[in-house]
Each structure stands twice: as C-alpha cells, then as structure tokens.
Amino acid sequence: MNNVKRVKLNSKMAKQICTHSGSFHADESLAVYMLRLLPEFKDAKLVRSRNPQDWDASDILVDVGAQYDGVKYFDHHQRGFFETFNEKYKTKLSSAGLIFKHYGRDIIKTILNNKPSNSDLDLLYDKVYKQFVEALDANDNGISKYTIPKDSDLEPNFRDNAISIPGIISGMNPNWNEDTSDGAFDKCFARASEFIGGVFVTLVKGYGESWLPAKALVAQAIDGRLNVDKSGKIIVLPQFCPWKEHLYELEREKNIEKKIEFVLFTDSSGAWRVSTVPINSTSFQFRRGLPEPLRGLRDEELSTKSGVPGCIFIHAAGFIGGAKTKEAVYELAKMSLA
Known part of the structure; x- marks a missing residue:
C-alpha cells in the first residue's frame, strides 16, 4: 500500500x-x-x-x-x-x-x-x-x-x-x-x-x-598601465585572453575612453605580440597603427631598420607586430607613439 x-x-x-x-x-x-x-x-x-x-x-x-x-x-x-x-x-x-x-x-x-x-x-x-x-x-x-529599403532587390553572393x-x-x-x-x-x-x-x-x-574571467586580467592590465608607460596608452596582459570587448567596457567604466592604443601579450609560441586597438571590437580600423615605414618588414630587416633587436614581423596593414621579447614589442609601441 x-x-x-x-x-x-x-x-x-x-x-x-x-x-x-x-x-x-x-x-x-x-x-x-x-x-x-x-x-x-x-x-x-x-x-x-x-x-x-x-x-x-x-x-x-x-x-x-x-x-x-x-x-x-x-x-x-x-x-x-x-x-x-x-x-x-x-x-x-x-x-x-x-x-x-x-x-x-x-x-x-x-x-x-x-x-x-x-x-x-x-x-x-x-x-x-x-x-x-x-x-x-x-x-x-x-x-x-x-534594414533593407522596400524597393531594393538585393541578391546574396551565396x-x-x-x-x-x-x-x-x-x-x-x-x-x-x-x-x-x-x-x-x-x-x-x-x-x-x-x-x-x-x-x-x-x-x-x-x-x-x-x-568572463578574461575581464579580470584586462582590468589588472589597465590598472597597471602607468607602470608600463607614463603615457597610459600601453597595457601588458599577464597572458593572452579575449580582451577587446572588455577593454572598451572597462575604459567606459573608468572614464578613460579611447585612451589605450596598444596591447602587449604573448602568443602560443611564447613570442610577444603588439596589437593596435581597433576603433571597435569588429573594426579593421585602429586608433593608432604601428610605424608605416616598418609595415610588411620581417626578421633581420625589421630589426635593422627599427633599431630594435629581436623583431619578427609587422603586418603590412600595421595593426599587429611580433618580437622575441616584451622589451622589443614595447619599443615598437613606443615608436608608434612618438
């Protein structure tokens, strides 16, 4: 029962x-x-x-x-x-x-x-x-x-x-x-x-x-930016993480919108990267690019012309570069601010 x-x-x-x-x-x-x-x-x-x-x-x-x-x-x-x-x-x-x-x-x-x-x-x-x-x-x-106008006849490419x-x-x-x-x-x-x-x-x-955990790393980098460079325009991430959306949000929260121009971090191989900051998270336009005369150069040629040892590359579009050390990518970012 x-x-x-x-x-x-x-x-x-x-x-x-x-x-x-x-x-x-x-x-x-x-x-x-x-x-x-x-x-x-x-x-x-x-x-x-x-x-x-x-x-x-x-x-x-x-x-x-x-x-x-x-x-x-x-x-x-x-x-x-x-x-x-x-x-x-x-x-x-x-x-x-x-x-x-x-x-x-x-x-x-x-x-x-x-x-x-x-x-x-x-x-x-x-x-x-x-x-x-x-x-x-x-x-x-x-x-x-x-938002497509009523009279338009748009055909997709695929x-x-x-x-x-x-x-x-x-x-x-x-x-x-x-x-x-x-x-x-x-x-x-x-x-x-x-x-x-x-x-x-x-x-x-x-x-x-x-x-979400990446936000804490980006916040840490932003808070320590003056220890990296007195301009406050360069930040160093303790490790690579998704940073773009968090950076824009944290800039708004801290009333420093459009202040940061370069982000330094290590890549999967252990080398260092210097990234420009796009005007928004999906844009190819950046706030400030890497030096135009150095764009498209690689390795020894780039190191010689920049005067910075250990360079690996600067993309032809000027939005990112790489080097063997943090000091080298920092120098590339500083050259861009000059």
Missing part, C-alpha cells in the same frame, strides 16, 4: 512540458532543452500536441497555446504580441527568447554551477541573449539582420541557410517521403533539441569560464 501511495505522489509531482506537434524549429527545440536544464523541469515529461486538453494538463507550454503570461504560456504567434527581451532590444521574442527572458539567469547559474556573482550573471544574461538567442528570435519571426543553426534544425525534420507519423517527428525533435542544446551549453560555458 505504501509503495502504491508513493508512486501516485511522485506522478503528481512530475512536471509536464508541452510544445506543438508536427514540424519543429530551432526556437522551441532550444526552449525545451533550456527548461530541462532547470531542477524544476529536469525530469519533466515532454508532450508535443496541439490538443487543448494536453495544454490544460501541462505545467508549461512553449511555442503553442496562443498565449503569453510568463507563467504557464510562452507562445509568440498570437496577434498583438510584440514582447522584446528588454527596452534595449527591438527584436520580437520567439519561444526561445521568452524562456530565456524568464529563466535565463537560473539556466546560466545551473550550467556554471552557481559560480557567477550577481553582477557577472547580469553581464552573461545579456551577452548570451545578444550573441545567440536574439538571432534565433529574429529568424523565427522573419526579421532580417539588415546561400548559408543549410549551415545556419535554424537551417540545420529544420533539416532534422522527417522528409516528406519518409515516416511522418507523430512518433517520427517526436524522435527527430528530441535529436534536434539535444543538438541545439549542446551548442547552447558550450556557448554559455565559453562565456562563463573563458570570456
């Missing part, structure tokens, strides 16, 4: 997630995976159905139900839906964005074993949405990456649909001339959800365990 009661109690406690049956897309594939990362939904049953009775029996609905209340219903197809991630963003949310908006911080904490501080968690919450989830929202809602994540997920649906039963779709959906979920977890771990 006790065993029977225990089984009934556990069955009542089990959560149920519902999304629509039939063809699936990247947004609900990720939404379901994200929910299942949470302790609350870890062992939840997944139902794929368009039957309102199944909706009523479920604890949470994603991409189905024609409602959004932030509690049980997380659909975006209904007329009059214009929810965005926050006031900073203009992209209308899909089911992926809706789930991430409400559960994103808890999802990140789960993936990173509750390590981020509150401020770091806020940074990651925005970063993951901006770099990954927003594009899925836009794709599912038919929003272009570019097609990349098949290699985009939404394209890959779409391709995981059963083919029209294969088994297209509900069971076949459900099996393919499970595979698609695992695929996009794995990509998502890898991305979050990368930001949380690599990108």
